[in-house]
Amino acid sequence: MTEKTKPSLVLVFFGQVGEVGLLAWNTFRSIFRSPWEKQNFIKQLEEIGVRSLPVVALTAAFGGLVFGLQTYSGFHQYIGHGSEAYGGAIITLGLAEELIPLLVGLMISGRVGSSMAAEIGTMRITEQLDALLCLGADHYSYLVLPRAMACFVMLPFLTLYGDAIGIFGGFFYNVVLMGVNSVNYLRNSLMYFDFLDVLNGLVKSAIFGVVIAIVGCWQGLKAEGGAAGVGRATTRAVVISSICILIMNFFLSKILPL
Numbered sequence: 001m002t003e004k005t006k007p008s009l010v011l012v013f014f015g016q017v018g019e020v021g022l023l024a025w026n027t028f029r030s031i032f033r034s035p036w037e038k039q040n041f042i043k044q045l046e047e048i049g050v051r052s053l054p055v056v057a058l059t060a061a062f063g064g065l066v067f068g069l070q071t072y073s074g075f076h077q078y079i080g081h082g083s084e085a086y087g088g089a090i091i092t093l094g095l096a097e098e099l100i101p102l103l104v105g106l107m108i109s110g111r112v113g114s115s116m117a118a119e120i121g122t123m124r125i126t127e128q129l130d131a132l133l134c135l136g137a138d139h140y141s142y143l144v145l146p147r148a149m150a151c152f153v154m155l156p157f158l159t160l161y162g163d164a165i166g167i168f169g170g171f172f173y174n175v176v177l178m179g180v181n182s183v184n185y186l187r188n189s190l191m192y193f194d195f196l197d198v199l200n201g202l203v204k205s206a207i208f209g210v211v212i213a214i215v216g217c218w219q220g221l222k223a224e225g226g227a228a229g230v231g232r233a234t235t236r237a238v239v240i241s242s243i244c245i246l247i248m249n250f251f252l253s254k255i256l257p258l
Contacts, residue, residue, distance in 0.1 A: 023140075023221075024214050027148055030141040037146050044150035048112050052158055055111060059103050060095075060162035064169025067091055067099060072174050084180045088189035091170035093197055100162040101201040102249055105208035108155060109241040113216035116147055117237035120220025121230040129221075144217045151209030159205040163198065200256045207252065208245050215241040 007015075071087035079086075120143055123129045132139055167189075174180040216237045223233035 026140045027144045030145045041146040049154035060166040064166030068170035068173035085184035088185040089192040092193045095166040101204040105245045113212045114234045116216030117219040117234045121223030121233045148213040151213040155205040155209035156202040
């Protein structure tokens, strides 16, 4: 008897892409079905948004500080004394359009995406998901949609919150700690900074939020093999969503208007 051949990595990859696409499509269709799980949606808003504020604040603050440090060092060392005030434009643009949306997406992926995979994975291996299906509940509307919509809504707010803290961190390092002229720093920052730069970052974060929720729920729904299986699903959810965020960030930066 011949041994059963394993499917190639290419087939496995496209099979998993198909699973994610089907889950995303069914979740999108659930938006137009009633009833909406309003209580679950509000609970996810609190879990994803309010409880992530300390993590986002700490990440954005030190992201802004280190970005301000590197920008100050570059201008001071290679251009000369007095040019450091021109770093304000680079700091505000870089934080609002690139760094803060990326950092927020990665942090929420680790905090929220893993939680989604673990929660839904536990429901699956304890047969709670089967009980829901037997009762006629739509697991897309009940489990996936509230999480996806909450991520879609809350990540832009978290990014805007992180923008304010990160930009202040860069200002604090340059002006307060290093003595850069505050008038020139703010003038240069505002001269090259407009609402479109913030909007690009918010659009990115909203897309990242949907990716985090879909990947986390997908891995939770696929979990099997007891507690070890839930652990593997949680790890895969964080790794896959983080890689997707890094890849999509590049293409979104190319597509979105500068």
